[in-house]
Amino acid sequence: MKEGLSSVSTLLVNEDANTLFVGGRDAVFALDLNNISREIMQSTTLCKFYFYFQIRCQNYILCLHKINDSDLHVCGTNAYYPTCDHMIVILQGEAEESRGKCPFEPAQKHTSVFVDGEFYSATSNNFLGTEPIILRSMRNPVRTEFKTSWLNEPSFVNTEIVHESESNPNGDDGKIYVFFTETAVEFEFYDKLLVSRIARICRGDLGGKRILQRRWTSFLKSRLSCSIPELNFHFNIVQDIFFLRRRKWQDNRGLHMTKLSVCAYSMKNIQEVFSKGSYKGPVTVEHSLPVPRPGASIDNFARSVGYNTSSDLPDKVLQFVRDHPLMDNSVNPIGNRPVLLKRGSSYTWIGVGRVTGLDKQTYNVMFLGADDGYLHKAFNCDGEMFIVEELQLFLSPEPVQSLRLSSEKVELLSLHMESNC
Known part of the structure; x- marks a missing residue:
């Protein structure tokens, strides 16, 4: 140290x-x-x-x-x-009060x-x-409402930006996605049920004019599903998220890690849940869905009917999204099941590096930190993930809380990789 x-x-x-x-x-x-x-x-x-x-x-x-x-x-x-x-x-010495930007104490999830x-x-x-x-x-400060229907005892995990405005024929806006675990409000149980969530907000959101002033008019959230369907077993508590980026944002992949599993999600599927899915609420509400679509970004269609910013949106649209932030559809993983399941481990951190093997092929190598101080390396072979190496990072068992991958240094790890697929 x-x-x-x-x-x-x-x-x-x-x-x-x-x-x-x-x-x-x-x-x-x-x-x-x-x-x-x-x-x-x-x-x-x-x-x-x-x-x-x-x-x-x-x-x-x-x-x-x-x-x-x-x-x-x-x-x-x-x-x-x-x-x-x-x-x-060195710091400039111009520290400013930052409530809502940084936690009050280091144990708070953020x-x-x-x-x-x-x-x-x-x-x-x-x-x-x-x-x-x-x-x-x-x-342009904007925030969420202090309502349990928006955020209910959340434990925040990760935030990612997706440039959905790039080469977009619909004139859509860039998005910020927030991943977290919270207590579900849509289920009735005697005990609290924790679920994994993905929330979406639009970068161009300026808040409403009368309703949702300086509040997100585009805040929507959905359940992030990771399960083994035949066993009806759900991995609800997300530990970490890694975003695997491609040249085209539509090809991005999100990796959701729980203590025992990793699920992968396509950006296209995530987008469709928010842009085409139903809202959680009474069935009758769907028959009177206001226009433009609640929670949507200002796009070419919205501009064509006179709505150039979120502050132009009608009260009916803003009231709807304020009262219905939760989507009825879950975001399901690719293949409807985990890409990796490891019993006996308790994972705490995930990262992915692109490395070149001795066969000159490029592979996505998954790095998984565990609570016993080990780092697991895994990669896909013929559609199945294999753990190919376990590295002991600490002499005594301590959780891997944070790691960062250097894209340049990861290449050095590839020298001993061979393709035996």
């Missing part, structure tokens, strides 16, 4: 600068990717505010996002007063993404963790 580096919470790989940024308690470290024991830079982030309880002032760095080749966006707990700052080699000067975050808006929020800040 690097001296002075403790409570590591987040990692960021910058391939261009050959640097690994590490966020820990009270500091951000920049380490050489070729030799991570060599420190390039350390930036101290001691907090500026003290909570009214007599506790030690600590700032746990939980968010690190690349703005450009030299700039980072950094967020920390700041002694229960979340703040974010701009970092150019996720965020920084894109084109916009910061999207999914966390808690208050100290007690009772106000879950999905927020866009910095430009």
